[in-house]
Amino acid sequence: MNGPIEERRQHYLNVNYGLKSWLLTTDHKRIAWLYLIGVTFFFFVGGLFATLIRLELLTPQGDLVQAETYNKLFTMHGVTMIFFFLIPSIPAVLGNFLIPLMIGARDLAFPRLNLASWYIYILGGLFTLAAAAAGGVDTGWTFYTPYSSIYSNTHVALTVIGIFITGFSSILTGLNFIVTIHTMRAPGMTWFRLPLFVWAHYATSIIFILGTPVIAITLALVALERLFGLGIFNPELGGDPLLFQHLFWFYSHPAVYIMILPGMGVISELITCFSRKRVFGYDFIAFSSLAIAVLGFLVWGHHMFVSGQSVYASMIFSLLSMLVAIPSAVKVFNWTATLYKGSILFDAPMLYALGFIGLFTIGGLTGLFLATLGVDVHVHDTYFVIAHFHYIMVGSAVMAYLGGIHFWWPKMTGRKYPEPLARLAAVIIFLGFNLTISACRAATMSIRPSFRCST
């Protein structure tokens, strides 16, 4: 897509028109757009919930909403943001669009499966929206039993069915990416020539297919216990409430890497492009993604240091959590080193990328506090944890997403975006996040030109 675009050149946006040509498309580029629309929608839904939470918290009394509604709001904020926005955001939009282009393939390996994934995602979303419309759910995004399976009298089953369904979309997307990356690389595109963006998505896909089935089954069990009184997690029926936490975090810790690894992939591309440098330590960045994906499966117990888990289990989880922080640190150092002796341009995507590095550093360092046993006992389940993960999920993952959307916007649309406005937006978002007024305030979706560093 170099050079000016000619008037009548045919491309994926104008090959055919009409709603049907979009809803039945199997073109990965168009499916990326479908995801972009879905993801943006859920981002605003989640943002709306967050806004209401912040408004209520202006005063300690329940004047805008009562406790019950407040609890529903934070639950639905978490559920939409995590399962319906952050998890699909970069992989399903940018990954879908770019992976085939980057490895020189015509499309993903299974184009129709790709479309099916989108429908599954939307179907799951509809269930969860229906749950919200019917009155909401108040268990927290973690659905701890036996509160979720017995005591809560809100729409738990409907919500978890929604997440269960959406899980299949993740699994299928992961499968599609892995097969594509393995079998459809253009001749000469060897593994160690793959863009780091692709490496990051490869690692993410591993988590998608190994982790997501676990959460799906776990939430299905919650629904079964709720609807049919099976004794799985309820101690009164001989179940074990801690079993739920083990199963939940077995997925949900790796899931946090689903949310950040693709972002790391985006940052590796942005930093190199806007400093006109090859990335520093390519192998180390690529392998650190894999290390994160693998080690990430072995640290779930760090969410359970005070929940009645044995001392020795906690110690092992703490040690492994320390280890998983190292590949993240390695990436940060390599990105910083990439800037050295570069030629740095501060366009909007680069501003997002630099913001990412700073905020991710803070988020990662707070992760070390939480992985340190003696300290986590004190800060567990406090705003310290909330701050930790917002620094990473909003400060980093959302920054990477926005940076990536700006960067590849010209590729996706063939049009520029107003650079000064976009820079302003990037700075406002950065400051806004840091003031924690509202981290999720995307300014107008703007557009920027890609020059020689387009993929």
Next chain:
Amino acid sequence: MSTLGFPLFPEQASTMAPRVDQLYFFLLVVSVFFATLILILIIAFAIKYRRRSDDEQPRPISGNLGLEILWTLVPLSLTLVMFVWGARLYFITFYPPSDALEINVVAKQWMWKVQHSEGRAEIDELHIPTGRPIKLIMTSQDVIHDFFVPAFRVKNDVLPGRYTTLWFEATKPGAYRLFCSQYCGTQHSGMIGYIIALEPAEFQAWLSGGATAVSMATAGENLFQKLGCVSCHAPNDTGRGPSLVGLLGKAVRLQSGASVTADEDYIRESILNPQAKIVAGYQPIMPTFKGLISEDGIMQIIAYLKSLKREEGAQVKK
């Protein structure tokens, strides 16, 4: 320093607090160092290497093995220090000293019920003496709660269906906030209370004050009679069930051939789900008492069984 009445940094009021804070500050120093390092590097590079002309083409640098090793090993060794230090503190918080004063806590939506061995009970308040380790034996009647005292730097989940423990030693008298820190439903945010730490003498006076309370062990003995446990569990092994004298802490051989240590959880399970573990040499005839006895009642029976250990354990030969 405070915002809206909440101190920015919680008061230190337990033996644990300064030790946790030391580690916290160590982590803070390390973090600030690395965050500043990265920040300075980024700003410096951003200024020094900003693009000056459009056709600049920097020389590619593909990496440097020495640097990679350096910035793997330095963080690694620092995190290992954090791990070891943190694990040592955690170990301490996990094992209560053996001379700790035991107090029973039952959580429910949305209150904390406390029973002292001497019989005084309280709700959403916990009176303790300073200068003495306190061990809480906790359980929940419904969902998972979490007992959190910021000034003591301790917290532990309170689970239904099992006992968890928590210990601390208050260093100075005062009232310290107690929070439920595991989301537990609508009024979770109201599930709060105070720990009232008193000088030991004052605490004794407080304990013996109040209404004419029966001690937990006595209440447990009454239950033991009332529910008919005594008809099977005679003190000298003459009943249809085993004698329960001196049971706590003992190793019990089971019919399955396995052996378990009789702790509070084991006794609780024996009462509510007697078929789960059958003592070797006995018939599985004990009925379940589920629904007939409350969590508080079970704690009283346990207190009674513990008192048997102390008072009569010497006389009865097992």
